[in-house]
Amino acid sequence: MFELEHDLAQDIVDRTMAILPYNVNVMDSQGLILGSGEKERINTRHEGAQLVLANGRVVEIDVQTAKCLKGVQPGINLPLLHDQRLIGVLGITGDPDQLRTYAALVRMTAEMLVAQRHQQAEQQWRRQRCDDLLALLLGDGGDSPRLLDEARQMGLKPQLSRIPCLFELEPGQGTDALIAWLQSRYPDSWCFSASESSLLWCRPATLSLDEPRLLEKLDGLGWKVLRMAVGGPADGLAGLRRCYRRVGDLLGYGREMLPHTRVLLLDRYRLPVLLWRYRNDDALEELLTPLRKVLAKDSNGQLLSTLRSWCEHDGQNQACADALGIHRNSLRYRMERITELSGVDPLRLDGMLALYLGLQLLPQA
Template sequence: MLELDSALAQHIVDRAMAILPHNINVMDAQGMIIGSGDPARLHTRHEGAQLVLANRRVVEIDEQAATCLRGVRPGVNLPLLHADELIGVLGITGDPEVVRPYAELVRMAAEMLVEQRQLQAERHWQRHQLDAWLRQLFDPTVPIGTLAADAERQGLTLAWPRHVCLLELQDGGEPLAQQARLLGVLSSKSEHLAAPLGMREMFWCRPLHAGRDDAHWLEGADERGWGVARLLISDPVQSLEQLRQACLALRDLQAFARARYPALRLVALEEHRLPTLLHAQRNSWLLQGWLAPLKKVLAHDSSGVLRETLEAWCEHDGQVQSCAAALGIHRNTLRYRLERIAELSGVELTRLDRRLQLSLGLGLIEPD
């Protein structure tokens, strides 16, 4: 059963007394005054309210009756109901003949305020439950079966396919205000799910729409001052299991983007799939062996010239002329550097797979 609290009771009093020229009291289910236009009457017991609670009916008290009851003044006292449950009493101070016409209207308004507050509390609870569920998508220790059961319990139905997005928020400003504003925007449609993941992160799960222009969305976000620093996007997902995998992959994509492209604002997994996968395994023994040839080169490259040359060589797909032009050096100088790289690494640079090994490796080893 809903219990009246002093904040809600005083809110009812203030709203009613802004219209009526009479004092209003609100009593709880024990007959204690918890809201009143007369502060001196707060936290005192109202015997007239106790009569209402005991008999579940309206009790009118005139001057003569008031002298026989403790903590009571003339007026009309009415039961407050919520879902047919008696939760308290509303009292209007004054001659019953004068205040009676207002009694039912004030009670109706009060019960509407109680219902509104209860709906707000239920929505807040549902929002809290949904936020917790969405955050659990990023926790691999929570079984998929548990997620599915919790989704069913919450009445959460997901239509497939969907995209999963991770939004990083800009530094500066009030993060809670930023999150609240974005949460309102991202959750404006029922099929869109959003939740804060941290002080500067938001999760967004949205239906897949062909032709969606995320670059344009970022421009609009900037124009509206939403404070989005970066948008990371997963591949489309077709099930709850894939949704979980996409969330975990977004964390790997985020780590890769922060390391290699800190200024890049729109990062899609489909464009960085392989380097993201390798970056997530960058500390493994197997991958360290794969990086060994490149590390030999970089160990003898204190000036950074060989790294710069190798990056240009891979970027221009092994084309000597365009690579030399990009570096601003003679073709012979380029050939000398490439021979030096091949000598140090033991890698045959004319082979595409070996160039790819070095090119991807450059993305996993930070410049000194």
């Protein structure tokens, strides 16, 4: 239930007195002055307002009547309504005969301000409740029938298949404006501020999107997005929660291993991310041992870049040589050197796989 409060009452007073040459008071539903051009009267009782509240009608007070009432000056006191409910009183000090012509207009303006403030409060509450619901739905207990029912009532459409996208922003940037932009541009989106510098955006799976162009658009609008981790379509809340965890790992992997890559697709990096998640396991250290032997003798990084290209081109000689801009004989010499130093043959499937997995745990310069 909406009630008048001091800030709104004083705002009504200030706006009205900027136009009228009279003092204005705004009283709550108990007749207590919340806002006034005479600051000393704030938080005092207004008997004229109590008459309005008791009768539900306009009360005019002349000089003689004012002498009989405590804390009252001549003027007009009008009921303030919101949704047909009496919520307070608007009082204008002065000669009632001079005030009568525009008192109703002043009351209409005040009631419009009340309605606007109520709408803002409703929108703010709705945004906060949606944020709370999303946090609960993406948590471990998110399949509660009560939560799902409330989510449907709030228009969140929990039944839709969605793709989670996790943005990492430069420190110091707020997420509220970006959330508003995404939700207005892409209907049925879920947006949730995962931390001070990250934002989860769950867009409908039916929405096709060019992620690099989206980042260019956001750059042009002034949002500094460091990187964006994109998952795959997730059916149901359980699937969305799993995919959310995956894109969280993907973002961490990109931050450490691919610092210059802004768009990270889970379909592209699923296996490396899985390895990275268990990066502190002793067994994975064995994958790095052959590569460290290469690095010790690879002062200019030529062999490592060659090996990366070899894996990226699925071990195809000509494609790899063309990408590196070298002759196939030069490529063959480098591969032989890698085999000699690492003790692993990248020309064999098991050797290429072992070296490929190790490369995924080495940060790219």
